[in-house]
Amino acid sequence: MLLITRDKYLNDLIARMGNGMVKVITGPRRCGKTFLLFDLFEAHLRAQGVDNDHIIEIALDDMSYAEYRNPVQLFEYLKSRITSRTEQYYVLLDEVQYAISDEELRGEEPPRLYEVLNGLLHMRNVDVYVTGSNSKMLSTDVMTQFRGRGDEVRVRPLSFAEFMQVYDGDVQHGWAEYVVFGGMPLTLSMHTDEQKSRYLENLFTETYLKDIVARNKLRKSQELDDLTNVLASSIGALTNPNRIKATFDSVLHSKISTRTIVQYIDYLEDAFVIEEARRYDVKGRKYIGSPKKYYFEDIGLRNARLGFRQVEQTHIMENIVYNELRMRGYNVDVGIVEQRGTRNGESYRKYLEVDFVANLGSQRYYIQSAYQLPTEEKIAQEKASLLGVDDSFKKIVLVRDVVKPTRDDHGILTMSVYDFLLNPNSLEA
Structure with a gap:
């Protein structure tokens, strides 16, 4: 069996242990959320000395647990497993959208699952982790229902x-x-x-x-x-x-x-x-x-x-770069730079595009996904929008070829997409 450690997401969970919030693990179906929670995170808990009786896991998409898709029965079962008020318990619920009715999903009734999770939050010796594959239900609704007591960990397909x-x-x-x-x-x-x-x-x-x-x-x-x-x-x-x-x-x-x-x-x-x-x-x-x-x-x-x-290499590389930036936690926009000038005695205005403006806290990067730079004309074309940005944040051009990272006279860094993707600190180099 191939083992992919997924250290980023495991460390995200470990860093949130015992923070008094519901850890909400979101992401697409079959991207590895269950493996992260039931294999990698459980292995960490056991390595920390937590015994089986204090790890309560339920896969709600498994027919073996179908009865617990009813929130009332789910809560009663969880209470029956939590037999001490002082010893620490870990509740791991997988694919919790199965515990929400169609009426609740349509907004016709308040979701009772939230009552279950809220009840667990009131037990100070219980640490709660849930996964699901519906962003509105989890990313939005959980955060709203718990008013600051829901903590999202976003999992993506393999980088x-x-x-x-x-x-x-x-x-x-x-x-x-x-x-x-x-x-x-x-x-x-x-x-x-x-x-x-x-x-x-x-x-x-x-x-x-x-x-x-x-x-x-x-x-x-x-x-x-x-x-x-x-x-x-x-x-x-x-x-x-x-x-x-x-x-x-x-x-x-x-x-x-x-x-x-x-x-x-x-x-x-x-x-x-x-x-x-x-x-x-x-x-x-x-x-x-x-x-x-x-x-x-x-x-x-x-x-x-x-x-x-x-399978167009240029557009696909751009999509992969976008996904990598989002995986690293950046908010990613498409940058527009206005350029004005005079040509043949007439003024003109045009807009140049920066593929990605990536922001995280006080950090910002301007990134072009260029694929190849075979000619001076192509190099000038890819750098034109970056040259139009008049702030001091780092500007980067990514190419598919294996190249040594180099900076030009304007400070624009050109690097291989392989170096960018394989080094988690590549943007800071």
Whole structure:
């Protein structure tokens, strides 16, 4: 069995032990949340001397625990296991959305699961950890319900560095594999491209899309399927619901409404299929509304959705860089830099794009995902927007080739995407 340590997420949990909050582990289905909680974190607890009776684990998506999907029965069971008021207990609940009814998911009733978790919070000797695959229910609703007593740990598919922990080959061959099949952990145990392709295609259709259809009571799924394909085809491109509607009208001959498109995009985000990156006016220091960019949380699932027919290296590398920055905890926007000048006696104004403006606390980085810089013209093109940024934060160009990190006369750093992805401190170098 391949063991991927996932140290970042394990350390995130360890750092939150005993903080008096519900630790909410969110992320897409099959990305490794259960393994993190029931294997890696449990192993840590046992290494700290915690015995089995004080670790209460329930996998609510397992039919063996179906009776505990009823919040009342779940709470009664947990109380029966917590037999001391002084000894420390750890409650680990996996896929807690199974303990929420359809009426609660639609907002027609207050979720009773929160009453269970709130009751556990009042037991000072109980430390609570839950996982789930619905961002609205967990990331938003839990934080609202507990008013500062919910603490989210966001888990993602394998990063390139995690993937390379167990990949049997050099970094270039690893990259070639990763840009096609992505970072869903189970693919690493498969031996043929056919197995991986079929697994990812089925996972997207039979798990992700069916979950969205069932959870949101959609009567037909064709428009959701079509929208997913449109978004998968346009990673790295600015778009908005009106543009998507125009595509539906002209190409798909569908009369889907803009409102429905917005709603379906929300459903895909709630299921951790996609994330949005907003545009940010660097000089004006303000956000610009529509259009936005959408990136897939796992590039393998994105490729599978398109039948592995659109594996464009430039856009895929951009998506992978975005995911890496988000995994490291950065808020990531698409930067816009206004450029003004005079040409042939006439003034002009144009906007240049910085692929990513990454912010974390007081840190900020401007990053271009360039793939290749074969000519001086291409180098100038990729650096133009960075040269238009007039602050002192670090500016970086990432290329796919193996290159030694170098800075030009303007202080712009060019480095290999491999160095960026494999070194967690690469941005600080």
